[in-house]
Amino acid sequence: MKALEVKDLHKTYPQWRGESTKAVKGISFSVNEGEIVGFLGPNGAGKTTTIKCLCGLVEPTKGNISIFGIDAVNETRKAVSNTSAVLEGNRNIYWRLTTRENLEFFAGLQGRSGKEVGPEIERLLERFDLKEKEDTAARKLSRGMQQKLALSCALIRGTDFLLLDEPTLGLDVKTSKEMRRFVKRLTTEEGKTILLSSHDMNVVEDVCERVIIMNEGKILANDSVENLKDIFKINLYDFILEGEQELQKLKEKYDVNEIKYENGNTKLRVSLKDSESFYSLVNHLQEKDLRLKEVKNLDTQMEEIFMNVIERGR
Amino acid sequence: MKEHIILYSVVKKYFIELKRYFLNTLMTMIGIFILFMLVFFGLRSFDAGTETLQGTIIGFAMWIFAVMAYSEMSWGLLQEARDGTLEQLYLTPSSFRRISAYRVLGSFIFQFVLFLAFLSIMMVVTGQYLRLNPGVVILVGLTLLSVYGIGYMMGGLSLVFKKVQAGNQILQFMFILFLVLPTITDHPIIYFVPISWGNFLINKMMVGGLTLLDFTLIEYGILLLNSFAYLIVGLIIFRVMEKIAKKRGLLGHY
Incomplete structure (x- = not known):
C-alpha cells in the first residue's frame, strides 16, 4: 500500500510585489508503507516547500497529495493526524518543559492520555538514552539530546508516517551515527514510513532505500541507492606513487580529480571510464618510470551521484 | 477524537x-x-470621590486582565512561531484555533484568580471595599471575549505581517481608553468599542451593588453582541490570515 502519493504537485508563491516564485513544478512520487526514502536537493530545490505541503503548512497551487489514501489537500487535518514531523533539527520542542513533560504534551496533542503512553514514554527514554535527563528542561540539554527529544516527541504521537527534515544537522559524528541507527530501526522494527530530507549524503546513503533528487522544483532522479550507484558509476581510483611527482600533464589525457602529496608520496585521484583507460594509465606511468605503490578502487559516493544528477539536470 | 485529552494537555502545559x-x-x-x-x-x-476611586480599582484590574488575555493570544502565537513549535500545533487532529482557545481557557482560570487576588489586595491597601458578587465571573468572561477576538485578529495578522509588535503596544494603551470611556462620555460609541460596555456593567455590579438579575435584556444584548462580534470577526480574520500564510509559505517563518 502507498503511504504517500504525490501527483503533479505545483507550488507558486505569490509575491506582494513583483514576480511570483515557482518553487515546485509538477512533481509526482510515492512512498510505500514501511519504506524510508531520502529527499535530496541543493538549497532552493523545493524540498522544504514539498515537505511543508505534505504537512499542510503550505497550500499547493495545484496537484494531489494523499497520505494513507486520505486527500491531504482537501482533508488536511484528517490526513496529517497520521503524520509527525521533525522540522529543522532541534526546534519543535518546548524549551521550558522537561524531557518527560515534552513527551507527555506531544502525546496529549494527539489525543493520547498519560496512562496510554506511560510505557511508551519509558521505552523512548531508554531507547534514546534520555532517561537520566527526563526531568531536565529541554533548553539545558545538549543539541544531540534535543534532537533525540524532538524525534521522540514525533514518535510518541504514534503516527505511521514521519517527515524528518535534517535530523542529523549539527550533530557530532557519534550522535549522528546513533541517530541514523534509530531512524533505520524505525522502519525495520516498527514499520514506520519515513521521508527524510538531508544535506548529508552519508546519512541518506546509510539510511535510505530509495532517493529522490530534486532541483529547481523538479525531480531529477527517483531510484534506489544501488541503482543510482550503477547508473552513475564513475570508477574512481586512487593511484599512490612513490615520491612527489609532477603529474599536471596527465590532466590533458585523463579525468584527474585530484593530485595530492602525502607522506612523501603522490596521490592521484582519477575517474576512469573502462578497463582500457585503466591499463592505458598504468602503462603511461610505467613508461615514465614512476613507481606505483598502490591502486585503490573507490566506491561511488552518494555525493558524486548527487552532483552528477544535478549537473545532468541543468 | 479525544478532544478532552488535548484540552487537558494544553491547559496543563x-x-x-x-x-x-x-x-x-x-x-x-x-x-x-x-x-x-x-x-x-x-x-x-x-x-x-469614592465612586471614582473604586472605579479606578476595577478599571485597573480589568486592564491587567485584558492585557494579559490579549498577550496570551498574540504574543503566545509569536512565541510559538519563533520557537519552531507552531508547525507542530498544526499537525494535530484538533485545529490550531481550538488549541489556542484551550490555552486561553487555562490563562483565563489563572488570570481570574489573579484578578481576584489583585482586587483583594487593592481593597485592603486602599481601604475601598467593592462588592464581590459571584456573577462578576460571567460579566468578566463575556467582556473578555472581545479581547480574545482582538487577540485572534492580531495573532492572524502577525502570521502574515510579522512585525505587529508596535500595534500590540498601542492596543494596550487603547484598552485604557476603552475602559475609561464610559466615565467620560455616554455617547453610543461605548456600545461598539471593545470592553467598554462590559466594564461599565462590572462597575455597576461591584460599585453600585447590582446583581446579574438587575440588568436589563438590552444591557445583556449589547454586551453579548459586542463581545461575540469581536470574537467572530477576530476568528474570521485569523482564518483568512492563516490561509494567506499557507498560500505564501509564511507559517512558522520568523
Whole structure:
C-alpha cells in the first residue's frame, strides 16, 4: 500500500510585489508503507516547500497529495493526524518543559492520555538514552539530546508516517551515527514510513532505500541507492606513487580529480571510464618510470551521484 | 477524537510553564501593583470621590486582565512561531484555533484568580471595599471575549505581517481608553468599542451593588453582541490570515 502519493504537485508563491516564485513544478512520487526514502536537493530545490505541503503548512497551487489514501489537500487535518514531523533539527520542542513533560504534551496533542503512553514514554527514554535527563528542561540539554527529544516527541504521537527534515544537522559524528541507527530501526522494527530530507549524503546513503533528487522544483532522479550507484558509476581510483611527482600533464589525457602529496608520496585521484583507460594509465606511468605503490578502487559516493544528477539536470 | 485529552494537555502545559516562570510573573505583578498605587494615591490626593476611586480599582484590574488575555493570544502565537513549535500545533487532529482557545481557557482560570487576588489586595491597601458578587465571573468572561477576538485578529495578522509588535503596544494603551470611556462620555460609541460596555456593567455590579438579575435584556444584548462580534470577526480574520500564510509559505517563518 502507498503511504504517500504525490501527483503533479505545483507550488507558486505569490509575491506582494513583483514576480511570483515557482518553487515546485509538477512533481509526482510515492512512498510505500514501511519504506524510508531520502529527499535530496541543493538549497532552493523545493524540498522544504514539498515537505511543508505534505504537512499542510503550505497550500499547493495545484496537484494531489494523499497520505494513507486520505486527500491531504482537501482533508488536511484528517490526513496529517497520521503524520509527525521533525522540522529543522532541534526546534519543535518546548524549551521550558522537561524531557518527560515534552513527551507527555506531544502525546496529549494527539489525543493520547498519560496512562496510554506511560510505557511508551519509558521505552523512548531508554531507547534514546534520555532517561537520566527526563526531568531536565529541554533548553539545558545538549543539541544531540534535543534532537533525540524532538524525534521522540514525533514518535510518541504514534503516527505511521514521519517527515524528518535534517535530523542529523549539527550533530557530532557519534550522535549522528546513533541517530541514523534509530531512524533505520524505525522502519525495520516498527514499520514506520519515513521521508527524510538531508544535506548529508552519508546519512541518506546509510539510511535510505530509495532517493529522490530534486532541483529547481523538479525531480531529477527517483531510484534506489544501488541503482543510482550503477547508473552513475564513475570508477574512481586512487593511484599512490612513490615520491612527489609532477603529474599536471596527465590532466590533458585523463579525468584527474585530484593530485595530492602525502607522506612523501603522490596521490592521484582519477575517474576512469573502462578497463582500457585503466591499463592505458598504468602503462603511461610505467613508461615514465614512476613507481606505483598502490591502486585503490573507490566506491561511488552518494555525493558524486548527487552532483552528477544535478549537473545532468541543468 | 479525544478532544478532552488535548484540552487537558494544553491547559496543563500552560500551568507548568507558568510555574517555571513564577518569579518572573511575580516581579511583573509587583511592578504593576506599584504603578497602581501611584495612580490610586495620585487620584486621592486630588480629592477624587469614592465612586471614582473604586472605579479606578476595577478599571485597573480589568486592564491587567485584558492585557494579559490579549498577550496570551498574540504574543503566545509569536512565541510559538519563533520557537519552531507552531508547525507542530498544526499537525494535530484538533485545529490550531481550538488549541489556542484551550490555552486561553487555562490563562483565563489563572488570570481570574489573579484578578481576584489583585482586587483583594487593592481593597485592603486602599481601604475601598467593592462588592464581590459571584456573577462578576460571567460579566468578566463575556467582556473578555472581545479581547480574545482582538487577540485572534492580531495573532492572524502577525502570521502574515510579522512585525505587529508596535500595534500590540498601542492596543494596550487603547484598552485604557476603552475602559475609561464610559466615565467620560455616554455617547453610543461605548456600545461598539471593545470592553467598554462590559466594564461599565462590572462597575455597576461591584460599585453600585447590582446583581446579574438587575440588568436589563438590552444591557445583556449589547454586551453579548459586542463581545461575540469581536470574537467572530477576530476568528474570521485569523482564518483568512492563516490561509494567506499557507498560500505564501509564511507559517512558522520568523
